[in-house]
Amino acid sequence: MSIPFLKYFVPQDRLFFPLFDKAATNLLEGGNAISELVKSTTEEERQKWFREIERIEHIGDEITHEIFIELGKNFITPFDREDIHRLVSSIDDVLDYIHGSSKRIELYKVHDMNHDIIKLAELIHTSTRELRSAVLEMKNMKKMRDITDALVRINSIENHADDIFDHAVAQLFDHEKDAVHIIKMKEILSALETATDKCEDAANVIESIIVKMA
């Protein structure tokens, strides 16, 4: 995306951007937690990360709520009210799927975290880091190029995650005989892959906000 001629104008907002930063930083913690969870080797460690992801998801809900409250109280917003709503909801969605992946791993009692699961969780971690960079740069639209580069990387991470998911499921079909185990693994892989989809959705929201401002 290239930068248009007209100057865009971002008001010096001191209320919403700190809240967006908080939401994006909390999301990154979720990305880290899921990638630590799947690398855990003891039940104790796993339990620690299950609880940590619960905690992060809860904080995410509180931040979302705080932003919606501020939206209701303030007339001046750094960009369209409905776009703030979409941005915050999309960050919340990523966290929901991180939490959903964690819950499935816990509830289905699956302990053999294979290479594909670990790789997908690492991609989520990277994607949440890119999302946080993009959100942080939104308050300072001068580095438009940095934002769009992050968005491009989030898209390519999603493509990569898609491939890993497809091959992981094909592998299961080829090598796993227990249909119930296939279903369980597919559910976990699918929740992880969807988390990267939701990162891409959040990136698309950011892109559409930038397009409007351009």
Added chain:
Amino acid sequence: MSIPFLKYFVPQDRLFFPLFDKAATNLLEGGNAISELVKSTTEEERQKWFREIERIEHIGDEITHEIFIELGKNFITPFDREDIHRLVSSIDDVLDYIHGSSKRIELYKVHDMNHDIIKLAELIHTSTRELRSAVLEMKNMKKMRDITDALVRINSIENHADDIFDHAVAQLFDHEKDAVHIIKMKEILSALETATDKCEDAANVIESIIVKMA
């Protein structure tokens, strides 16, 4: 969400709000029908509710169509045309998943409606009742607090449904040996759970309309 200082202005619309009421009331009938279906104990009763849900879904399509026709004919709308479009589509989506759940129960010939399925169907019923209240109050924005309370309850119903779904699937994995039966039950549980997701989506549309008007 608190009410901002500026007065919002809702024109005394006598065309669209009655149609929204009709759509929301029809949806509530769908919510009632699915919860009656899963509690049915005879094939005759089940057949009655299958047909009833078909009928309600068909009426829903007609109401949706009627609203779109009116959108095309009228210049003055109580809120943004595209938001009316989103609201009506989101109500239609809930009904689609109620209908989808019913079709799966019928087609897969599953008769052992367990506690989780009954609970999920009851949550759909409650959520459609809350949605109807919120939609009915939209024409009279004075009771803003009543609307937002209903939306909060729809969100918490969705969280509850999510938990029930997760535990129901985990239970299947623990106790059911027949993989094909697991797949069938998972499909039915998933369609029911998605109906509550779609209620939440509709609640989010209402929330975003309120945010804009604030």
Added chain:
Amino acid sequence: MSIPFLKYFVPQDRLFFPLFDKAATNLLEGGNAISELVKSTTEEERQKWFREIERIEHIGDEITHEIFIELGKNFITPFDREDIHRLVSSIDDVLDYIHGSSKRIELYKVHDMNHDIIKLAELIHTSTRELRSAVLEMKNMKKMRDITDALVRINSIENHADDIFDHAVAQLFDHEKDAVHIIKMKEILSALETATDKCEDAANVIESIIVKMA
């Protein structure tokens, strides 16, 4: 509230509409390719169509990228920038699911393309043809009726695809004993059915653009 009294005005755009045509025509090629793939009787033929769908998906990505670049460079757009974004993304989504269906058929090594799979692929083909007609007519809003007729047909194709999917899965449950094969077939049928859902989503985007312009 929007009270337009002016007739809608579509600038004689010579930049975006040719790009939309390119995207919609490429999508139609994808619709053709998936319907040819599932009718292929030799591995050689199948391989040819797998590669062809990869190629079409890649071209789709390039066209999408090109349109986003132009959005960033141009101030005058034939309709709202965010609607262009949504239209192009929704066309891209259809192609993603066509590609996803093709990848699953390849990766899961499923060769018995039954009647339902062939029928679903043909519905995708028809739906992409209708989408292309609707997109082509958007530059010339005089034939509004032609556009809305195409959108209605896309909706009814999606309903039809839904029924085929439901019955195909019920058939699998009734007649297929191998749970792993059921899972594979369900995944392929589901990806194909979702492609018709995504056509409907694209139709809804077009409908909402028309609603705004009306």
